[in-house]
Amino acid sequence: MRILLTGFIVVLFFSVASAQQAATYSQYMFNALAINPAYAGSHEALSVSALGRFQNVGLSGAPNTQTFTAHTPLVNSRVGLGLLVIHDELSVINQTGVHFSYAYRLPLKQEGATLSFGLQGGVSMYNAQYTKLDLYNNGSNGTPDPAFNQDIRDSRPNFGAGIYYSNQMTYVGLSVPSMLNNVFDRGTDYTTVYQTVPVILMAGHVFTINRLLKFKPNFLFKMTDGQPVELDLNANVLFDEVLWAGLSYKSSKQIVMMTQLKINDQLQFGYSYTISAGPIRTTELGSHEVMLNYRFWFNKKGVISPRYF
Secondary structure (H helix, E strand, O other): OHHHHHHHHHHHHHOHHHOOOOOOOOOHHHOHHHOOHHHOOOOOOEEEEEEEEEOOOOOOOOOEEEEEEEEEEEOOOOEEEEEEEEEEEEOOEEEEEEEEEEEEEEEOOOOOOEEEEEEEEEEEEEEEOHHHOOOOOOOHHHOOOOOOOOOEEEEEEEEEEEEEEEOOOEEEEEEEOOOOOOEEEOOOOOEEEEOOOOEEEEEEEOEEOOOOEEEEEEEEEEEOOOOOOEEEEEEEEEEOOOEEEEEEEEOOOEEEEEEEEEOOOOEEEEEEEEEEOOOOOOOOOOEEEEEEEEEEOOOHHHOOOOOOO
């Protein structure tokens, strides 16, 4: 046990020196598989989620992200398997990643407590169609700028690791979901993109206020090399085990309003709206994120208590 734990900690911190930014989600606290492979199997059922994030709606070429996740426990809940598919678009650039997760879950003495170790492996496919850009300065004397006269279509493998602890009311996770600082370029002097290598720490706790109300503060800390540290502070209130409502403040000077509705024991719907609180604001319709989660309870006797994260 000590050897396994030590090995995972070494792997997780090995990438700190070269860490860079990664995609950001507002509702990660409800579906953390997108940022931590050790989360696989934590819903104690086959859990399938679809998420769409649309930034600066109304602005041509604005970023948008679609994410699909599926994960389930196996072998008496000791093993969790997961699938993560992410598609990002920004103007003429898009990137698709397909990743598989494996988690080994150790039950602890405390009731409902589990410590999980996760590994993730997959491939990212990068496509930049620079030749479709309308350039205002297309080189001197009409000569095309060599930085934009060739498209890029390339694929690179990547892997990650994570540790995740949870009980009925608390969770803590540490992860490096992508450890390889891949470079996508054209084989020339013009380097295009360095694939990000984030180091992410997240934690939260659920407090019972009364029979109808629960309060869940949580945070996410994302560290990178040579870039500002990201910190998300969140506060969510659960009404009658059915409706979540909350606020989030990001150190990038953004405010997020979010809600999640438990439609029934299996289906949940989430929505968040992000606005800028900084000096630079857009006049567009803000950023929206929509999520659907469905859990296949094949054995209803196995549903002992609600899952709050």
